[in-house]
Amino acid sequence: MIAESANPYLAGIALNGVGAVRYSVGDWRGARAIYQRALRLKERAGDLHQIAVTCSNLAEVELLLGDVPAALERARRSVHLGEQARAGSDLADMYRSMREARSVNVARSFVMRSS
Secondary structure, three states: OOOOOHHHHHHHHHHHHHEEEEOOOOOOHHHHHHHHHHHHHHHHOOHHHHHHHHHHHHHHHHHHHHHHHHHHHHHHHHHHHHHHOOHHHHHHHHHHHHHHHHHHHHHHHHHHHHH
16 A cells, blocks of 8 residues: 555655556556546645646546546646646647547547537
8 A cells, every 4th residue: 555645746656657557457447546546646745747747647548438528628737737847758748648639529529410
């Protein structure tokens, strides 16, 4: 068990790693739950860059789970915070997540209008 109260910054980073493992084995629901815990800890720690990274990770998972509105919301927040934090190379991944969520959203809208 990760000691979440001792150091929320380190616990958030550790949980983000656990979430990445869950993601890599296709356990997207498990990854989402872990990333959500990591996000709460990173928000407590106040590190904008780390918050942005976890929001980007959550955007990817939400998209895989089919929750496009949540993916878009997370992706937009990750880009906004990533820009504020000057997240460097991570910012490119955040923009990619937002582009993918927007693309799926546009495709979904098109299919719904065509039906």
